[in-house]
Amino acid sequence: MATFTLIPGAGGRAWYWHRLVPELRARGHDTIAVDLPAGDDSAGLRAYADTVVEAIAGRTNVILVAQSMGGFTAPLVCERVPVGLMVLLNAMVPIPGETGGDWWGNTGQAQAMADLAAREGHGxxxxxxxxxxxxxxxxxxxxxxxxxxxxxxxxxxEPWPLHTWPDTPTVFLQGRDDRFFPLDFQRRIVRERLGIPVDEMPGGHLVALSRPKELAERLEKYRVERTSL
Structure with missing residues (x-):
């Protein structure tokens, strides 16, 4: 049995994971969806990591799943508790010293999103x-x-505080229909910043809401193939 610990993106609501949680529990896993203190102006990235560590509460066999902005928090957690696998899901990938505010311009996200909209005819x-x-x-x-x-x-x-990404085993999973972080954009950023491939699945930016069963199946496959949990 694994302990799937689910970190939401901006807004910090555990609700984002509410369709995935029963799918993982039905497969026999302990599952924790974390509420982050997103509305608290005194809470920075380390406070977000504190919240996740407190939610894990000493549990073992942790697989950490981080959505979107959660990519800034998950590596900080890996520095503090044993994590068997980190799954970055449609995630932001920071580099040392980079702020979340600077990430957008540094990566060219807006242009990538606009280019996709032009190609696909979105407004x-x-x-x-x-x-x-x-x-x-x-x-x-x-x-x-x-x-x-x-x-x-x-x-x-806040500048992202780590000097390097942790050596935790890591996979990156991207919804191929994401209009916010397009697939080709993510392939480039992940290759440049992490040096790992991007796996893909059907779905947009919010795959835990749109395709919870398929996402659970993918996470279970990662557990079996990438860990001993």
Whole structure:
């Protein structure tokens, strides 16, 4: 049995994982979806990592799954607790000293997103079409009924504090239909910054909401093939 620890992206809501959690538990795994202190202006990246470490609470056989902005937090956790595998899911990949605010311009994300929109004929990016285009309507309605989650600018202003990425075994999984972080963009960034390949699966930026069963199957495959857990 593994302990899947799930780190959300911007907004920090554990709710993002609510369709994936039962899929992983049905496969016999302990599963923790973490709520981050995203609305707290006093909380930076280390506070986010503290929250994840506290949620793990000494459990073993940890597989860490980090969505989007969670890519800034997950490596900090790996420096503090034993992690058998880190799965970066549609994630941001920082380099030492880079702030979350600078990441966008440094990587060319806006141009990559605009180029994809031009190729595929999408209009200007908006949350509905950009993030939820492949999420079931009832799940999208539930998300919008909750309102936009607050996200403090504090963690985006801090330089990423590690001097290098941890030596934790790491895989990168990307939704091939992501309109926010396009697949070709992620392949380039991950190759340049981590030197590992990008695996892909169907789905957009929010694959835990749109394709929870397929995502659980992929995570289980990683567990079997990449760990001894």
């Amino acid at each position: 200007p990016f908006d949350a509905g079409e950009g993030f939820f285009h492949d999420v079931p309507p009832e799940v999208t309605a539930e998300a919008f009924a909750q309102g936009e989650p607050p996200q403090s600018s504090t963690p985006f202003a």
